[in-house]
Amino acid sequence: MRQPRVEIEYCTQCRWLLRAAWTAQELLTTFSDELGEVALVPGTGAVFNVRLDEEMLWSRQEQGAHPDLADLKRLVRDRIAPGRSLGHTDRRSPPPPPADHEH
Amino acid sequence: MRQPRVEIEYCTQCRWLLRAAWTAQELLTTFSDELGEVALVPGTGAVFNVRLDEEMLWSRQEQGAHPDLADLKRLVRDRIAPGRSLGHTDRRSPPPPPADHEH
Numbered sequence: 001m002r003q004p005r006v007e008i009e010y011c012t013q014c015r016w017l018l019r020a021a022w023t024a025q026e027l028l029t030t031f032s033d034e035l036g037e038v039a040l041v042p043g044t045g046a047v048f049n050v051r052l053d054e055e056m057l058w059s060r061q062e063q064g065a066h067p068d069l070a071d072l073k074r075l076v077r078d079r080i081a082p083g084r085s086l087g088h089t090d091r092r093s094p095p096p097p098p099a100d101h102e103h
Numbered sequence: 104m105r106q107p108r109v110e111i112e113y114c115t116q117c118r119w120l121l122r123a124a125w126t127a128q129e130l131l132t133t134f135s136d137e138l139g140e141v142a143l144v145p146g147t148g149a150v151f152n153v154r155l156d157e158e159m160l161w162s163r164q165e166q167g168a169h170p171d172l173a174d175l176k177r178l179v180r181d182r183i184a185p186g187r188s189l190g191h192t193d194r195r196s197p198p199p200p201p202a203d204h205e206h
Contacts, residue, residue: 005142007140012135017128017131017132017135018128021124021127021128024124024127024143025120025121025124028120028124028143028145029120032115032120032145033145035145036144037110037142037143037144037145038142038143039108039140039141039142039143040127040131040140040141040142040143041139041140042131042135042136042138042140
């Protein structure tokens with residue numbers, strides 16, 4: 001069975017190669033048995049897109065920010081290794097509830 | 104016209120992800136306009152292969168060593184940007200001639 005491919009398209013003008021390569025190494029370290037490859041794709045125009053096979057997992061233009069690594073790992077895990085624990089990445093406590101305004 | 108793809112297959116058991124990612128970043132920095140993508144492909148069994156589209160540019164098993172980066176850049180340049188200078192990479196002096204054995 002062909003293993004999934006991740007594609008990280010990054011903007012060369014914005015010098016995002018280092019961020020893209022760091023993200024690739026993190027995904028390949030966490031999912032070394034599950035991923036077939038991670039491809040780094042040079043682009044322009046402030047692009048930073050992460051695709052899993054044909055699905056767009058994260059688009060900086062749409063989401064308005066770079067992906068948080070733990071969120072990105074959960075997005076990948078939910079598709080290629082559902083149920084698998086990501087250790088501390090999963091235990092990261094959700095953001096605190098909004099402060100109580102009574103006092 | 105589709106741009107060329109480089110594939111770096113590396114051994115996860117030998118922990119060669121860092122070397123593979125470093126090589127990918129160097130190639131993407133030097134050939135950011137000419138390459139369509141560089142893919143990192145996890146493998147096993149002491150593999151470290153660099154392919155350009157379908158051609159095997161370097162195989163650690165065949166060549167018996169990891170590729171020297173300057174040599175690898177010249178191999179890629181000769182195929183995707185023939186004639187283009189690689190600056191200091193090209194000016195690296197060739198190895199000295201064997202010592203004269205008469206004296």
